[in-house]
Amino acid sequence: MKPSSATAQANPNIAFIKYWGNRDNALRLPVNGSISMNLDGLFTRTTVSFNSAKTDSLTINSTPVTGKGLERVSYILDIVRKMADINERAEVTSENNFPAGAGIASSAAAFAALAVAASKAAGLNLSEPELSVLARRGSGSASRSIPAGFVEWQMGKDEADSYAFSIAPAAHWNLADCVAIVNASHKKTGSTEGHAIAGTSPLQEARVADAPRRIEICRNAILNKDFEAFANIIEHDSDMMHSVMMTSKPPLMYWQAATLEIFHQVREWRASGLPVGYTVDAGANVHVLCLGEYKAEVEKRLREIPGVSNVLVAGVGGAAKVV
DSSP, X not given: OOOOEEEEEEOOEEEEEOOOOEEEXXXXXXXSOEEEEEBTTOOEEEXXXXXXXXXXXXXXXXXXXXXXXXXXXXXXXXXXXXXHTOOOEEEEEEEESSOSSSSSOHHXXXXXXXXXXXXXXXXXXXXXXXXXXXXXXXXGXXXXXXXXXXXXXXXXXXXXXXXXXXXXXGGGSOEEEEEEESOOSOXXXXXXXXXXXXXXXXXXXXXXXXXXXXXXXXXXXXXXXXXXXXXXXXXXXXXXXXXXXXXXXSOOOOOOHHHHHHHHHHHHHHHTTOOEEEEOOSSSOEEEEEEGGGHXXXXXXXXXXXXXXXXXXXXXXXXXXXX
């Protein structure tokens, strides 16, 4: 083939029913299904250019990346090269407009954008499920950043059918995610390491066994636009995942003082009539979900909480796409 180039953009997503733990770490096959929402306005934009260089190269936000970061990218490029029957190395340049490694699913957006750009540059024409499977190989949650809007990732029976699909379009429900940033620095223990030790917690088995029930409640809450049911189940699921993290060996404690303060405030606000609910990914930052018409009020209140350095506000995002 002639060396070619493509650019793609993908949103991070926030999981409402969490993915935590793999039944196959190499293939990133999850121990349970999950549900998420893409975050509009937050994005990773990635360009993949196949060329005659001797090695792959990676630049993120104008900084060259080597070591593990480059290895994870080359792993996906190798899969694409095999599928397309090509040998060219690739130059990969990527940029985020939100903090990376801070519990805002930067790897989800990154590997979704990489999957779309690399496959397009290699001349492949992959279906949405195939793109979701490819993205999953780089980061499990990246499978959910491929389809649009509200997304469910089925655990599947094997490698080919563990992919994500849209359960409702972005326009279905006007939700907003007000992300309270309490720590924008890169976390010490990443999600990949966390997934690997999830099974050491005595609570993980119960969390996984109950997942289908929580998925059904969450899916129905989204489809029926039932905010009260939605807020209750996302908080419950988030607390369960962090309970597993805290009781793993070694224990993972992502929460900070401000994280806990936000939990208390959000529950008080909801009790007094404001439609809000919280969820936290692998990090200290808190995603506060609300009905879209209340986002300015929620952002204002979050900014007044000591320890909150910034608030990012996102609506429901679309699918990963070539740009």
